[in-house]
Amino acid sequence: MKLTGAQALIKSLEQEKVEVMFGLPGGCILPVYDPLIDSSIRHILVRHEQGAGHMAEGYAHATGRPGVAMVTSGPAATNIVTPLADAYMDSIPIVVITGQVPTTAIGSDAFQECDTVGITMPVTKHNWLVTDAQDIPQIVREAFHVATTGRPGPVLIDFPKDVANQAMDWYWPDAVDLPGYKPNTKGHPKQIKEAARLINEARRPVIYAGGGILKARAAGALRELAEATGIHVVTTLMARGAFPDDHPLAMGMPGMHGNYTAITAMQQSDLLIALGSRFDDRVTGKVGAFAPDAKIIHVDIDPAELGKVRRPDVPIVGDCRQVIEELIKAVRSAQEKNERPDLSDWDRTITGWQHDFPLRYEQPEGGTLKPQYVIESLRDHTPDDTIVASGVGQHQMWTSQFWKFNHPYTWVNSGGLGTMGFAVPAAIGAKVGMPERMVWAVDGDGCFQMTAQELVTASSERIPVKIAILNNAYLGMVRQWQELFYEERYSEVYLSPDLPDYVKWAEAMGCVGFRVDNPEDVVATIEKANEIDDRPVVIDFRTDYREKVYPMVAAGSSNDDVILGPEFNEQDVVQ
């Protein structure tokens, strides 16, 4: 069967069971948009290419399937570099297709030309420049394989216009041919046995669960491991939802804005069982002072993560789910031989911290609206399996802290790259992937202004996402740092609560807009928003700009120095 390159590309995407793609056409990608009309693939027309990339990420976060975005060459390609970098940092499987000028014009400074493959090389797991239409099925197959296996990540296919118009003989390859790519998924049995031995000897163990748990679909295995060993679990920002927050062994989020118990339990532990986590600086604080007495078991599918920050005592390269399942068997057989270690002292210590140092804030009746109160109200008045997306900054930290994540794949956020403006498009992508679920984005006013135009996309495509803007009229996290570390010298952080008018803006974009400026109206407005299911809703919550995120470990400080915040008296703080 003869096909054009463009037809072959669309047919290859169908072969990969792509149901939806996010994109925006333009000159060089035009030939591919023609066969798209006859395809079963739903295309969602975005308003900016960055939006297409983040939607693909949100879709992948929520469904576990690769997100697909397609844009044209030059400025469209550079606009999607941010989502690629974001997906690279957070190991999100997305496949991005960019148009390119004809092969004969490459390198000639043609209109809308840029070196897309060169530019995206450091922010993709791999990328391809197609030079022959005959290679298309093979390349598409390889691209999806690379994006979704091993440590997942973004890939890019750069597609010149003449290749799109070239004829090819259709085929579908039965296998990929990548001699240099063979991810190791099965952990070394000897190392697993050694890990089980350490687990059965530890007196103050902590499971340090990272985003790899979710990528490996290992939430069930993690829960079984925790319950089999009785070991408490911290879930990093990327792993929120990987272990239910309402579980008695859950300690919540560690790190710079983690809770006191999670931070301190890691700090004082004698064994850290790192599962799909990468010892990020936001988790460890000052690396030299991090968990000084802990032995480390580190499980990761990416060998480059083992020893990158902290040298593990037991490194295990493998898929988290497979390794945890083997580890459970090894632990059980070790438990048969020896008595299960007595962790009751450690459990009491943890419970004590949880009791003494909970997350705190105060919402005075009739007073200014506190952002944490908005999040708690949202949490308590939405279904248990609601998907929550967030941008980056204070609102992100409060959401991670105060939401109760009891199900995996309910938290969609930009962890590694910290991309402001992530929430709106990511929420749209998540809702497209999970149309039956309620999807809320908690966004900051600064973030919202970066990508809000995608709500036009959501309105026209009837994607009813709901956006809660915590509008404190500031770039809040930057303001917090200037207040704490720059002697309250506020430099370029004020945004104004009224400019833009978020309600009018929402309405102009085809959404329903609400404004809430006092605690009394919070719940009623959330409930009104929940009832709207035919268009997006935006709520402008006017929150207290003075509110800061606590606890906090200052950048570069040791995790021993947790700043608890104004709600705690000094005598409460134990050293």
Place this chain on the structure above:
Amino acid sequence: MNSTGQHHIFSVLVENKFGVLSRVAGLFSRRGFNIYSLAVSPTEDERFSRMTIVVDAADSPLEQVTKQLNKLIQVIKIAEIGPGEGVERELALVTVKAEPESRAQVTELAAIFDAKIIDVGFDAMTIQTTGTPEQLDAFTDLLRPYGILEFQRTGRVAMAKLVRQAPKLRSVKGKSA
């Protein structure tokens, strides 16, 4: 990055495709490492090329680079050849002044180093020499006083040394091994 004076030699087997060199070089350059020398050519199997990369860097950041190199889809295999663990060779072409009065001395020097004169001009000649990087250094040092006009080295190629130990023989009873 300042020179650490530590040369590390990597022998990297890669797919013989466009863009591979750029991917490999990018991993070094983004960390501020200078590639001291580089030699690339196809192997006995045309699908693959071998790169011999000499890098000037300290051990610990380099470990991360090799792990990242391994992650590149088009990198098949990496071997670091430690000091004394490999055989290294390099080729140099040197054009040196050789006026009638000094020509004999230059020719003699070339003979000592087993170098070959491959081009002769009116008052200069081009000499080809192969050897270890140290031998090449010594040769050029000795030529310098005559006046080096042009000079080019290929960068080294290296291979791991072969195993010399014979397979262990079983000890005969009654005799100590």
